[in-house]
Amino acid sequence: MSSTNIEQVMPVKLAQALANPIFPALDSQLRAGRHIGIEELDNHAFLMDYQSFLEEFYSRYNVELIRAPEGFFYLRPRSTTLIPRSVLSELDMMVGKILCYLYLSPERLA
Numbered sequence: 001m002s003s004t005n006i007e008q009v010m011p012v013k014l015a016q017a018l019a020n021p022i023f024p025a026l027d028s029q030l031r032a033g034r035h036i037g038i039e040e041l042d043n044h045a046f047l048m049d050y051q052s053f054l055e056e057f058y059s060r061y062n063v064e065l066i067r068a069p070e071g072f073f074y075l076r077p078r079s080t081t082l083i084p085r086s087v088l089s090e091l092d093m094m095v096g097k098i099l100c101y102l103y104l105s106p107e108r109l110a
Contacts, residue, residue, distance in 0.1 A: 014057055017050040030065075030075045037072040047073045 017023060026043050029036065036043045047054065047065075051073075055065045062078045088096070 011053055011056075013050060014053040017046075017053055018057070020046065022046050030073070033074075035068075035072045035074045044071075044073070 022042060023046075026036070026046065029043075036047060038044050047067075051065065051067065058065045058075060064076045064078070065073060066076050067073050
């Protein structure tokens with residue numbers, strides 16, 4: 001039996017992040033397209049603590065872990081992503097735009 005040092009394969013901090021009980025549910029939320037904002041204290045703090053290691057982890061799946069200027073986290077897929085994604089149809093986009101326009105005040109539309 002050969003003994004392999006795990007640090008040669010995976011950084012210790014990444015192993016800690018993946019072993020954390022928060023990670024599976026958080027990973028599922030990110031892969032489903034959710035944004036993780038500061039109001040989700042535990043999840044947001046976890047992403048802040050392990051951001052650089054998780055960026056490396058997700059890059060293997062051809063997605064980027066992004067921290068937006070507003071402070072929330074999300075996954076941005078690249079064209080060659082290994083994580084399934086969906087794209088809205090033209091009709092769905094049109095409905096979204098109409099709802100957005102209806103939501104905005106007339107002053108903003110002028």
